[in-house]
Amino acid sequence: MSLVRAVRLKTARLLLAGIFLILASVSLGAEDRIHKVQNVFDPHSTPAHGILGIAWIVLAICALIFVVVGSLLVYAIWRFREKRGDQGTEPPQVYGSNQIEMAWTVIPLLIVLVLILVTARTTIEIDEPAFPADALQIQVVGHQWWWEVVYPEQGFITANEIHIPVSSEDDPRPAIIQLASADVAHSFWVPQLGGKRDLLPNHPNRMWIEPEQTGVYWGNCAEFCGTQHANMLIRVVVDTPEEFEAWVLNQQRPPREDPAVAGGRHIFETMTCINCHAVGEKGAQNGFGPDLTHLMTRGTIGAGVGETSRDDLYQWLKDPDSMKPGCYMPDMKLSERQLNKLTDYLTTLK
Amino acid sequence: MSTSDSNASQGSIQSTEALQAEAASRSRILEWIMTVDHKRLGIMYILAGLVFFVVAGIMAALIRIQLAVPHNHFLGPEVFNRMFTMHGTSMVFLFGMPTIAGLANYLIPLMVGTRDMAFPRLNAFGFWIFLFGGCLLFYSYLGAPGIYGSGSAPDVGWFAYAPLTSKVFSRGHTVDYWALSILLTGIGSLATAVNIIATVFCLRCKGMTLFRLPLFVWMVLVTAFLMVLALPPLSAAQIMLLLDRFLGAGFFDTQTGGSAVIWQHFFWIFGHPEVYILILPGFAVVSEIIPVFSRKPIFGYPVMVAASIMITFISLGVWAHHMFTIGMTSVGNVFFATSTLLIAIPTGIKIFNWLGTMWGGSLRFEPPMLFCMGFLFQFLAAGLTGVMLAIVPFDWQLSDSYFVVAHFHYVLVGGLLFTVFAAVYYWYPKVTGRMLGGRIGKWHFWLLVVGFNLTFGVQHFLGLLGMPRRIYTYEAGRGWELWNMISTIGVVFQAAAILLFVYNLVHSWYRGKQAGPDPWDAWTLEWATSSPPPSYNFRQLPEVGSRRPLWDLKHPDDPDWYHEE
Amino acid sequence: MTESSPTTRTATEWKLPPIPKVGVLCLIAMESSLFVIFVVAYLYYIGKSLNGPLPRDVLTAPILASICLLSSSGTIVLAEHAFKANEMGRFRFFWGITWLLGAVFLVLTGVEWKHLIDEGLLISTNLFGSTYYPLVGLHASHVVVGLFLLGAVFLFSATRRLDKRHLMSVEVISWYWHFVDAVWVVVFTTVYILGVY
Amino acid sequence: MPEKPSIELPAPTYWPMVVALGLTLLLAGLITHWLISLAGLLLGIRGGVGWFHDVFPHARHETVPVEVDEAAERPVHTGRKVTHLSQGVGGHRVRYPEQVHPISSGIRGGLLGGVLMAVMAVAYGWIVMGSPWWPVNLLAAIALPSLQTADPETLMQFSSLGLLLAILIHLFTSCFVGTLLAAALPMFPRFAFIWAGLLSPVIWSALFYATVTFINPAMDKYVSWPWFVVCQLGYALVAGYYIKTSQRIETLQTYPIARRAGLEAMRSRKEESDD
Ligand code: HEA
Ligand code: HEA
Numbered sequence A: 001m002s003l004v005r006a007v008r009l010k011t012a013r014l015l016l017a018g019i020f021l022i023l024a025s026v027s028l029g030a031e032d033r034i035h036k037v038q039n040v041f042d043p044h045s046t047p048a049h050g051i052l053g054i055a056w057i058v059l060a061i062c063a064l065i066f067v068v069v070g071s072l073l074v075y076a077i078w079r080f081r082e083k084r085g086d087q088g089t090e091p092p093q094v095y096g097s098n099q100i101e102m103a104w105t106v107i108p109l110l111i112v113l114v115l116i117l118v119t120a121r122t123t124i125e126i127d128e129p130a131f132p133a134d135a136l137q138i139q140v141v142g143h144q145w146w147w148e149v150v151y152p153e154q155g156f157i158t159a160n161e162i163h164i165p166v167s168s169e170d171d172p173r174p175a176i177i178q179l180a181s182a183d184v185a186h187s188f189w190v191p192q193l194g195g196k197r198d199l200l201p202n203h204p205n206r207m208w209i210e211p212e213q214t215g216v217y218w219g220n221c222a223e224f225c226g227t228q229h230a231n232m233l234i235r236v237v238v239d240t241p242e243e244f245e246a247w248v249l250n251q252q253r254p255p256r257e258d259p260a261v262a263g264g265r266h267i268f269e270t271m272t273c274i275n276c277h278a279v280g281e282k283g284a285q286n287g288f289g290p291d292l293t294h295l296m297t298r299g300t301i302g303a304g305v306g307e308t309s310r311d312d313l314y315q316w317l318k319d320p321d322s323m324k325p326g327c328y329m330p331d332m333k334l335s336e337r338q339l340n341k342l343t344d345y346l347t348t349l350k
Numbered sequence B: 001m002s003t004s005d006s007n008a009s010q011g012s013i014q015s016t017e018a019l020q021a022e023a024a025s026r027s028r029i030l031e032w033i034m035t036v037d038h039k040r041l042g043i044m045y046i047l048a049g050l051v052f053f054v055v056a057g058i059m060a061a062l063i064r065i066q067l068a069v070p071h072n073h074f075l076g077p078e079v080f081n082r083m084f085t086m087h088g089t090s091m092v093f094l095f096g097m098p099t100i101a102g103l104a105n106y107l108i109p110l111m112v113g114t115r116d117m118a119f120p121r122l123n124a125f126g127f128w129i130f131l132f133g134g135c136l137l138f139y140s141y142l143g144a145p146g147i148y149g150s151g152s153a154p155d156v157g158w159f160a161y162a163p164l165t166s167k168v169f170s171r172g173h174t175v176d177y178w179a180l181s182i183l184l185t186g187i188g189s190l191a192t193a194v195n196i197i198a199t200v201f202c203l204r205c206k207g208m209t210l211f212r213l214p215l216f217v218w219m220v221l222v223t224a225f226l227m228v229l230a231l232p233p234l235s236a237a238q239i240m241l242l243l244d245r246f247l248g249a250g251f252f253d254t255q256t257g258g259s260a261v262i263w264q265h266f267f268w269i270f271g272h273p274e275v276y277i278l279i280l281p282g283f284a285v286v287s288e289i290i291p292v293f294s295r296k297p298i299f300g301y302p303v304m305v306a307a308s309i310m311i312t313f314i315s316l317g318v319w320a321h322h323m324f325t326i327g328m329t330s331v332g333n334v335f336f337a338t339s340t341l342l343i344a345i346p347t348g349i350k351i352f353n354w355l356g357t358m359w360g361g362s363l364r365f366e367p368p369m370l371f372c373m374g375f376l377f378q379f380l381a382a383g384l385t386g387v388m389l390a391i392v393p394f395d396w397q398l399s400d401s402y403f404v405v406a407h408f409h410y411v412l413v414g415g416l417l418f419t420v421f422a423a424v425y426y427w428y429p430k431v432t433g434r435m436l437g438g439r440i441g442k443w444h445f446w447l448l449v450v451g452f453n454l455t456f457g458v459q460h461f462l463g464l465l466g467m468p469r470r471i472y473t474y475e476a477g478r479g480w481e482l483w484n485m486i487s488t489i490g491v492v493f494q495a496a497a498i499l500l501f502v503y504n505l506v507h508s509w510y511r512g513k514q515a516g517p518d519p520w521d522a523w524t525l526e527w528a529t530s531s532p533p534p535s536y537n538f539r540q541l542p543e544v545g546s547r548r549p550l551w552d553l554k555h556p557d558d559p560d561w562y563h564e565e
Numbered sequence C: 001m002t003e004s005s006p007t008t009r010t011a012t013e014w015k016l017p018p019i020p021k022v023g024v025l026c027l028i029a030m031e032s033s034l035f036v037i038f039v040v041a042y043l044y045y046i047g048k049s050l051n052g053p054l055p056r057d058v059l060t061a062p063i064l065a066s067i068c069l070l071s072s073s074g075t076i077v078l079a080e081h082a083f084k085a086n087e088m089g090r091f092r093f094f095w096g097i098t099w100l101l102g103a104v105f106l107v108l109t110g111v112e113w114k115h116l117i118d119e120g121l122l123i124s125t126n127l128f129g130s131t132y133y134p135l136v137g138l139h140a141s142h143v144v145v146g147l148f149l150l151g152a153v154f155l156f157s158a159t160r161r162l163d164k165r166h167l168m169s170v171e172v173i174s175w176y177w178h179f180v181d182a183v184w185v186v187v188f189t190t191v192y193i194l195g196v197y
Numbered sequence D: 001m002p003e004k005p006s007i008e009l010p011a012p013t014y015w016p017m018v019v020a021l022g023l024t025l026l027l028a029g030l031i032t033h034w035l036i037s038l039a040g041l042l043l044g045i046r047g048g049v050g051w052f053h054d055v056f057p058h059a060r061h062e063t064v065p066v067e068v069d070e071a072a073e074r075p076v077h078t079g080r081k082v083t084h085l086s087q088g089v090g091g092h093r094v095r096y097p098e099q100v101h102p103i104s105s106g107i108r109g110g111l112l113g114g115v116l117m118a119v120m121a122v123a124y125g126w127i128v129m130g131s132p133w134w135p136v137n138l139l140a141a142i143a144l145p146s147l148q149t150a151d152p153e154t155l156m157q158f159s160s161l162g163l164l165l166a167i168l169i170h171l172f173t174s175c176f177v178g179t180l181l182a183a184a185l186p187m188f189p190r191f192a193f194i195w196a197g198l199l200s201p202v203i204w205s206a207l208f209y210a211t212v213t214f215i216n217p218a219m220d221k222y223v224s225w226p227w228f229v230v231c232q233l234g235y236a237l238v239a240g241y242y243i244k245t246s247q248r249i250e251t252l253q254t255y256p257i258a259r260r261a262g263l264e265a266m267r268s269r270k271e272e273s274d275d
């Protein structure tokens, strides 16, 4: 589904994009599948491409205006600076010119008209697309300060990391994301996949992405939502269709019940954990805290503040505030023994 | 009170001696506290504004230090969130607005040739309520638990989006401080606006027809109209917010069915005109300074006036361009994109007319003119990034990113702040009778230009690389480190520039060159009286026959009025 | 203050609008802008309350109060005429009637609020309450201010301290009063017509 | 006329400040303690009463003596000379330009250039693409959705609607741009028509190039850009040259408005001030 083709200001575009890529890749490192640098000029999804297309147009027009007007200013400043002979005299007193003023009203007007038309067209194209009926549906609910992710058709809930299959010409798989908020305003933004869209309470929203390359794409909450707005990261994992099916199958499975960690499970179910978290059927379904059923299939905890490593989990349970100051998971004041058992239990939740 | 103040002109036959004796017994400080003189109020406004600027500027410096490197532990999240909220709020409401009010207060009666503002007492009231409101806002910092547990500084951003501001999500009184103090300063601004309008309409000296008003007066007048129309919506919204928080009303309470979006509408119905309230006086300053330092009249005066009026009207209808990401209908999006883009036309006209004024002139690069030149380039860049933001799909990427931060600092610092400095350098001799040091002025200018562009130029890149605004920390390896570091380094230059400026202000007060009434060889009425002007401004109220009364005075053989019609 | 300049008496006339009138027009513009937001909020939340009582259950159009308020606009015009004709007795009579009509309006509003509170509608009850009380209350507070001004003028007049020189003040106050009336028309339409049906 | 020795100014007062303080405390009390509100209320009322007495029954005044040093107030008489512009009657003040090309010359020039451009474009279509209708249909595609998606075959066929639309669009733009050229020409430096003739087509083409994807996909796909620019250049140079050779007319701007409108009876300011 190629909606908008980028205009072909090839040289300028390559140049600028190149600059940005170079600048951005300074710290990119080896894992090129992980798109940590959210470069707007390096899109990997249809709406992001469409946006970049129009972006190039405006950038070019604005650059042109800047150069033309800027040069005129420089010229005027240089050419008409006070010269030695000027002291005793005043220059001719010119009041204005209807023609000239008309010209510099009409020309911007024309430019603006072009911009309006282009904007209208792209806006509608991106915002009101026609989708196949079987497009993947995802619900994302913003919480202070993590993302609840629901796959209604597949029937499971996860958090902070969204999986979607990659799209290709012969197998287009757009993902439609319904956006809602459980508390305050948030905004979903993964620059390389598409523009942002707010998550507002009482105001359901929708956006879509159609990624064309596998990898992990980073994004952020982009609307200030309180203390930990900074640590409300998103990861969108774009899988091959097969990987995606496998992932879905695993998510749909009931939680593992490893007898070796029964102690940890017991603590989990008897301490207050269960008031806020769910593991499978058990526990709070109120969505106060992230669903933990398949915690270990995710890469991170706390919306990006730590990894799903034993160490980080341990530290998290010991004192969430030390990793994410101000977050809404309380410090449960667990003993070291409890901590170890709980961590052992959590690490089995694959 | 509007009725009674006007009786000023009716004259009372009180015992003069008694009054004079009373006056003599007043101390210097009391004199300033009791003053209703527009010039003194103007000075106090500007000084208070500059103090708040330095305070909020130091906050900005702290913000930048926190962001200089990834994973910094200099400021915690709470402190950081308070910091940018207070920085934004005080820059806009406690630096921008009062400084503008100060300039308007000081200059308008002089420029239209009268003795005082139309409502002198209301004017004093406006100043004090602004000052007390500002103090209340900063008092919130002291009140960590505060007396009687009165909360702490607001931490919800300068536009305080609902429902983050509701009682559930913002406990304590942080939001109340924000709403109450800004409500108070709003009253002050309204008082100023009414005063400006009444003064311009009712107290012009003889011959000063509307089409002979200096452009400064025109643009400030237009600003005053914008204030009158745009500030009450903010007050209304704040009153609703307070009702929500104190009496449990549900305007912005999403849990009882209230809307999260309507606050955004109300805020930006105020908020967008507000940014034009902030920049139009900047335009006003530039429109006075460029002609004088080009030695030519302003190019296309009627068109400049028309463009200002057009900006006023259009800017009332563009607010939702701050809300392109809330999921409006396409019709809504396109409508607001259209109106927003249309503003580029009258604004462009202004830029071109300033260019036309310089064209063929004889430009003198004194500090006021330097700052205006800086303004021209920086505002041009800022306006063009504004145009990019107005392109709805592009804004879906740029909104709430550092690109927006860059955009609005280019207008607010590169535009407003630069013009404020231009104004200070230009009118300081009038206010104090002494010139500001020119050498230091040039240093000030160049340091600020370099620092400012370093700090905010690179923030465009940060935005394009996906850095959201209002984050107190970020992880390494996302391509932001270098730019953030450069951005922070820029602040060092800016701070040095501001320190030089403060030094210049103080030093020149005692040591500056004597200015005389008309140091710049200018054309408007404020230069037709002594520096500083006497409390009654003019011995005799002047009478004018053209837009450049002092030109007529200086070239009696060849006055302007013949040509202007 | 222009008059105090001695040199400006030349042939051509130089007329400028009077300060109080410009001032009160500004005030009216400000207030309109303020009311617009409250009206918009009311309109926006019509039918969005999650629970009762709803407007159609508890509101009855305050016809009598409206008649009082609107007719007071007429009586104040009569008073103004009398003032201009320097008939102070007649002025006081109509001015006093105006005040009374305003006061009746206020009392009736109070009665209505009492009724609503008895019906269980508080500002915190639902969105209807949240928007109704501030909007009507804002208008009522303007009536209060108006009554205060009207009353002051009445007292000064009664104590014979008001004379022709105060024409401007009287005019300006009556402009304000007309504005308060006009706002009521809008509020009435919003709350009792659009809000109920 | 007798000079007054003193001037009346509104008397200083602190009541407005007291009211402001009262109001602030009143509100501050909401978040601290009700006693503060109470204090604020009392202060506010007292201030209000004080303020009222300041202005009623009459505004209080203060009499300020006028300073004697009149010289300090007088702005400098610079005595600078003003450079005169050579043209026009009125001396050194004008609105640019003093002479303009008539609008009609713009329209005629535009038509002339338009004819040339049409000929060039059709020639290209005929010779290179093999059909004179090729450029015609491409142009008409702006307004005809059916042509926008058409294949090259169709684009070479004659279409009467296409021809009609193309002629209309071409006529309109030719005249419009011609008029703009006529208005702008006097503002260019020497060799105006060459400047304008080179600069404006380049800008125009660049703009068109950047946006054509959206406006006219068919054109985007098939147009030959070099030839497009050449046609534009041809147009602008011819139109510019034609306009340049047309008779300029005075704008009469050095005369007062009344004279320009032919109302000799009305007196100008200058005359007015003479009597
Ligand atoms: C003084 C303040 C000021 C001024 C003057 C402007 C001017 C403009 N602003 Fe800006 N703006 C802000 C202050 C200002 N802004 C602030 C504070 C915010 C952020 C608030 C927040 O979120 O905290 C903001 C945010 C903001 C947004 C929302 C971004 C977002 O959050 O998603 C948008 C979107 O449309 C925008 C657009 C514009 C436009 C189009 C102009 C135009 O008026 C610019 C017009 C000028 C020119 C275009 C240049 C000169 C013209 C020419 C040379 C003519 C030729 C040009 C063309 C034909 C294009 N601004
Ligand atoms: C007029 C308005 C204005 C001005 C002038 C400024 C000036 C500056 N601003 Fe700010 N800014 C805003 C208005 C303004 N800003 C607004 C509205 C926001 C949005 C807030 C929000 O998101 O809610 C914002 C947000 C904002 C952010 C984004 C915060 C975030 O989103 O996380 C940043 C970050 O870099 C920043 C930086 C700066 C800097 C470095 C300056 C510099 O130019 C400041 C330079 C001044 C100094 C450095 C002080 C110098 C003085 C001294 C060094 C001491 C002298 C001492 C004595 C004399 C005793 N500002």
Ligand code: CUA
Residues within 6 Å of the ligand: A142, A143, A145, A185, A186, A187, A221, A222, A223, A224, A225, A226, A229, A230, A232
């Ligand atoms: Cu969620 Cu910011």
Ligand SMILES: [Cu+2]
Residues within 6 Å of the ligand: B271, B272, B275, B318, B319, B321, B322
């Ligand atoms: Cu805006």
